[in-house]
Amino acid sequence: MSDDASTGLDVQPTESLPLDAWHRARGGRMVDFAGYWLPVQYEGIMAEHLWTRESAGLFDVSHMGQLKLSGPDAAAELEKLLPGDIIGLKPGKIRYSLFLDEAGGVLEDLMVTNHGDHLFLIVNGACKWDDIAHLREYLPDEIDLNHLDEQALLALQGPKAVDALARLGLVPAIDGAPAVEDLGFMEAAPYQWEGRPLGVSRSGYTGEDGYEISVRAEDAEALATALLDQPEVKPIGLGARDSLRLEAGLPLYGHDLTPDYSVIAAGLGFAVSKRRRTEGGFMGDARVQAELATPPAQVRVGLTVEGRLPAREGAVIFSGDTAVGTVTSGGHSPSLGTPIAMGWVDAASAAPGTPLSIEVRGKRLGATVTSMPFVPHRYVRKGGK
Amino acid sequence: MSRYFTDEHEWIDVSGDIATVGITDYAQEQLGDIVFVELPEEGKSFDKGDDAAVVESVKAASDIYAPASGEVVEVNGALEEEPGLVNSDAEEEGWFFKLRLTDPSELEALMDEGAYKKFVAGL
Numbered sequence: 001m002s003d004d005a006s007t008g009l010d011v012q013p014t015e016s017l018p019l020d021a022w023h024r025a026r027g028g029r030m031v032d033f034a035g036y037w038l039p040v041q042y043e044g045i046m047a048e049h050l051w052t053r054e055s056a057g058l059f060d061v062s063h064m065g066q067l068k069l070s071g072p073d074a075a076a077e078l079e080k081l082l083p084g085d086i087i088g089l090k091p092g093k094i095r096y097s098l099f100l101d102e103a104g105g106v107l108e109d110l111m112v113t114n115h116g117d118h119l120f121l122i123v124n125g126a127c128k129w130d131d132i133a134h135l136r137e138y139l140p141d142e143i144d145l146n147h148l149d150e151q152a153l154l155a156l157q158g159p160k161a162v163d164a165l166a167r168l169g170l171v172p173a174i175d176g177a178p179a180v181e182d183l184g185f186m187e188a189a190p191y192q193w194e195g196r197p198l199g200v201s202r203s204g205y206t207g208e209d210g211y212e213i214s215v216r217a218e219d220a221e222a223l224a225t226a227l228l229d230q231p232e233v234k235p236i237g238l239g240a241r242d243s244l245r246l247e248a249g250l251p252l253y254g255h256d257l258t259p260d261y262s263v264i265a266a267g268l269g270f271a272v273s274k275r276r277r278t279e280g281g282f283m284g285d286a287r288v289q290a291e292l293a294t295p296p297a298q299v300r301v302g303l304t305v306e307g308r309l310p311a312r313e314g315a316v317i318f319s320g321d322t323a324v325g326t327v328t329s330g331g332h333s334p335s336l337g338t339p340i341a342m343g344w345v346d347a348a349s350a351a352p353g354t355p356l357s358i359e360v361r362g363k364r365l366g367a368t369v370t371s372m373p374f375v376p377h378r379y380v381r382k383g384g385k
Numbered sequence: 386m387s388r389y390f391t392d393e394h395e396w397i398d399v400s401g402d403i404a405t406v407g408i409t410d411y412a413q414e415q416l417g418d419i420v421f422v423e424l425p426e427e428g429k430s431f432d433k434g435d436d437a438a439v440v441e442s443v444k445a446a447s448d449i450y451a452p453a454s455g456e457v458v459e460v461n462g463a464l465e466e467e468p469g470l471v472n473s474d475a476e477e478e479g480w481f482f483k484l485r486l487t488d489p490s491e492l493e494a495l496m497d498e499g500a501y502k503k504f505v506a507g508l
Contacts, residue, residue: 045443046418239417239444308421308468310441332420332443339420361423361439 017062018152018217022224026235034125036063038238045239049334052206052244053375056158057236058227065128066151066214067135070118071143078119081138083263083282084112085273091116092177094186094201096271098263099134104287105259106266107134109251113188113201116174120188120199122153122212124253138283152220156227157210157236157244159378164230165211168193170200180211184382193223202380205241207248207373209380246340247333249302249372255313256300256328256342262287265296265344267372298325299350302374303358305330305339306366311358317343318357318364324349327358335375341367389492390501391452396476399492406452407480408440408471411505416442419471424460424482431455431484433491438481440471453491455484 014032023030028039038060042048051057069078075086084097091114099107108127113120123131128147135145156165166181170191177189180200188201199214215223227233242252251257257266262284264272272288280289305311310331317325330341341358349356354369389397394412398405413419421441431437431451438449460482464470471479486492496504 040444041417044418049443243443309423310421310446312446332418332441334418334443 017060018220019060019062019224022221023060023235026228028235028237031238033238034063036125038063039235041237041239042235045237045243046334048234048236048240049243051234052158052208052236052240053335054159055234056156056161056164056210056230056232057206057240058224058233059155059157059236059238059241060152060224061125061155061212061241062152062220063125064153065121065123065125065131066148066153067121067123067128067132068118068146068148069121069135069139069143071140074119074143075114077139077143078112079276079282081135081283082112083272083276083285083288085275086112086114086119088273088275089114092187092189094188094203098257098268098271099131100263100282100284100288101259102283103259104262104284104291106253106257106261106263107131107259109253109257109268111201111203115188115190115199120214126254148214150217151214152217154213154215154220154224154227155204155206155210156213156233157204157206157208158232159209160232161208161210162380164227164232165200167230168226170198173197182382183211185209185379187382196222198223205248205250206244207250207375207377207379208244209378240334242329243331243334246329246331246342247335247373247375248377249342249374251300251342252329261300261344262291262296264288264291265298266300295347297347298344299347300328301325301343301345301350302370302372303327303330303341303343303356303367304370304374305341305358308332308339309360309363309365310339311341311360311365311367315341316359317345317349317367318359319346319349319354324356333374339365340370340374342372345369388498389452389495390498390504391450391495392504393450393452395449395452397452397492397495399486399489402486402489403458404453404455404484404486404492405480406437406449406482406484408449408475409501409505410475413472413475413479416440416444416447418443419468422464422468422471422481424464425457427457427460429457430487431457441468449481451484452495453484453486454488455486457482458485459483
C-alpha cells in the first residue's frame with residue numbers, strides 16, 4: 001500500500017500551531033499541511049463532512065495568514081494590487097479578492113475586511129510569506145503591515161453554527177456592532193468573550209452559514225473547548241474542509257487557481273468590482289479588461305463524474321478524442337454520493353450539460369459539465385442591516 | 386489455512402495454491418472512508434510486487450501490490466457496490482482478489498500475525 005497523494009518538498013521542519021496539543025488530545029490525525037501540523041481527520045472525512053452540512057463543524061485554520069494594514073490611504077494603496085473595490089468597502093464589511101501579477105495571473109485569493117481604522121486580510125497559509133513580500137514590495141513605506149502571527153483562526157461552519165456561537169454570549173466591542181447572530185454574510189466585528197478579544201466574521205469555505213473567529217493564541221484552547229462543548233459542534237479535519245469546499249464550488253489556491261489562470265477565466269468576475277472594471281488601475285488590469293471584452297480561451301468548470309471512481313487533480317479531460325482540459329481538484333462528494341471535480345476546459349466545452357470524459361488510469365469516465373456550486377450555498381444574508 | 390502479512394499492510398490467506406488477498410484493519414483505518422476499489426481482471430498474472438489494485442479513499446488513491454506471484458482466479462465483486470466493506474470488515478468480507486500462486490515459497494519471507502502486530506506497534 002502506498003499513498004500517492006503529493007506531499008511536496010519538506011524544506012523546513014513542520015511547525016506546531018496553538019491548538020496542536022488540543023487536537024492530539026482529542027484524537028485528531030495530524031499531518032503536515034503548508035508547513036504546519038494540522039488534523040486531516042477525526043472520526044472520518046465522510047462523517048465529519050456530513051455533520052458539518054447538518055449541524056456545525058469546528059475547523060482550525062490557524063495556518064492561514066492574518067495581516068493588518070493601516071496608514072494613510074491604505075484602501076487606495078491596496079486597490080493597486082487587486083481588482084476589488086476596497087475604497088467603497090464599508091466598515092464591518094468583507095470582500096473576497098485576489099492578488100494578480102503583472103500579466104493578470106492569480107497570485108493569491110484572500111478576504112479583505114474593513115475594520116474602520118485598519119484593513120484585515122486573511123490569506124492562504126501556503127502563500128502568506130510570498131504575500132507579505134509582495135505587499136511590502138508594492139505598498140508605500142507609510143503603510144504599516146503587521147503579520148498577526150500570535151493569532152489563531154477558528155472556523156465554525158454549518159447551519160447550527162449560529163446557535164452554538166450565540167450561546168457563548170459574545171459582547172460587541174464597538175458601538176453599533178450587532179450580536180453575532182445578527183451579523184450578515186460577509187460582515188465582521190470585534191467582540192469580547194469573557195474578557196478576551198475576538199474578531200468574528202460571518203464567512204467561511206464550506207458553502208454553509210458560519211463564522212471565522214480570530215483569537216489570541218493563548219485563548220485559542222479555551223475558545224475551541226467552549227465551542228466543542230456545545231452539542232451542535234464536532235471537530236473537523238482538513239480532509240472534510242476540502243470535500244466541503246469542492247462541493248461548494250470554491251477554488252483552492254495552488255490547485256484550481258495559479259498564476260497560469262486569470263480571474264475572469266476562473267469564473268470569479270464577481271470579485272472585479274464595477275468601478276474597477278472601467279477604471280482599471282490595478283496590477284494585471286490589462287488582462288482582466290481584455291477578458292471582459294473577449295472571453296478567455298479556457299475557463300474553470302465543475303464536472304459530475306459517472307460511476308464511483310474519483311477523477312483527481314491532473315486527470316486529462318476529453319471531448320471525443322480531443323484533450324480539452326485538466327482536472328484541478330476532484331474527489332468523492334459525500335453529500336451527493338458521486339465523484340465530482342473542478343477543472344479547466346476550452347471555452348467551447350464549458351457550457352453546463354456538455355458531455356465530456358476524463359481519463360483515469362487508462363479508463364475514460366463519462367463526465368458532464370455542471371454549474372457550481374454542486375451543493376447549494378446556504379449563506380445567511382441580512383439585507384439592509 | 387494460514388494467514389500471512391506484508392509490510393505493505395496486506396493479509397494473505399493461503400489454502401493449497403490459492404491465496405486470498407486483502408488489506409489489514411490497520412490499513413483501512415489509515416486510508417479512511419473508502420469510496421472505490423479498482424480490482425484486477427480475472428486471468429491476469431502478476432509478479433510479486435506488481436500493482437494489482439487501487440483503493441480510492443475520500444482523500445487519495447493508494448496502490449495495492451501483489452504480495453506474491455500468481456494468476457487472478459477470482460475478485461470480490463461485492464466491493465463494486467459496497468466499497469465500504471473494506472472499512473467495516475477489512476480482514477474478512479472486504480477481501481480483494483484470489484491468486485493461484487506460482488511460487489508458494491515467496492510467502493516464506495512474509496510475517497505471521499504476531500510479527501505483523503509487532504510491526505504495526507512500532508509504526
